[in-house]
Amino acid sequence: LGLSALLAGCARPAEYLTTTVGPPRPFSPAVKVNGFIYLSGQVGTDSTGAIVPGGIQAETRQVMDNIGAVLRRSGSSWDRVVKCTVFMADMKEWGAMNEVYVTYFAADRRPARSALGANGLALNAKVEIECIAH
Numbered sequence: 001l002g003l004s005a006l007l008a009g010c011a012r013p014a015e016y017l018t019t020t021v022g023p024p025r026p027f028s029p030a031v032k033v034n035g036f037i038y039l040s041g042q043v044g045t046d047s048t049g050a051i052v053p054g055g056i057q058a059e060t061r062q063v064m065d066n067i068g069a070v071l072r073r074s075g076s077s078w079d080r081v082v083k084c085t086v087f088m089a090d091m092k093e094w095g096a097m098n099e100v101y102v103t104y105f106a107a108d109r110r111p112a113r114s115a116l117g118a119n120g121l122a123l124n125a126k127v128e129i130e131c132i133a134h
Contacts, residue, residue, distance in 0.1 A: 017073060022049035029070045037074045037133045041087065042066040043125035056093040056126045060100040063129050068104070076133045078104055086115040087128040097127055 015032040019025055022045060030039045044052050044059030045066070052062045071077055086101070088094060094115065105111065111131070121128050 017070070020073075021047045030074050032074060035134055037071070037076050039067060039070050039074075039131045039133070041085075041122075041128040041130040042070070043122055043128045045123065045125075051123050051125055056090075056096045057100050059126045060097045060129075063127055064100065064104045067129060067131055071131075071133060074133070079106065079109055080133045081105070081111045081131050082134055083132040084111050084113045085130050086113065087118045087121060088115065089118060089121050089124075089126045091115075091117040093126065101129075 012034065016028040017030045017032075019029055027040050029042075030037050032038075042063050043066075044062035046052055046062065052058050068078065071081070086097065088097065102110070118128075
């Protein structure tokens, strides 16, 4: 590609997704720009905006289902996720979270990932995950 073609690709405006379920939030669920989709962190909320009961694995499953819904709305899918960041209220639950997390990716297509502990997450969640897809 020539420089003008690259610059033309960068000139496209960002596309902001809007929330379709749950209470309004002060951010977009995802922003598409320059061939990438930046997903906001998701916590394990159901369609009413409440954290699902059942502990870290139930929350992780709901988080991943929420991410999957945003990916589909963005025209993407799990196999196009290139990076995730996991925030956990208690790093002792890392193994239990991973048991659910890995089921959403093919073993040979797992994205790059960082994980860290936090002293508090939105809505008192146990886990929050954000992703970047292409």
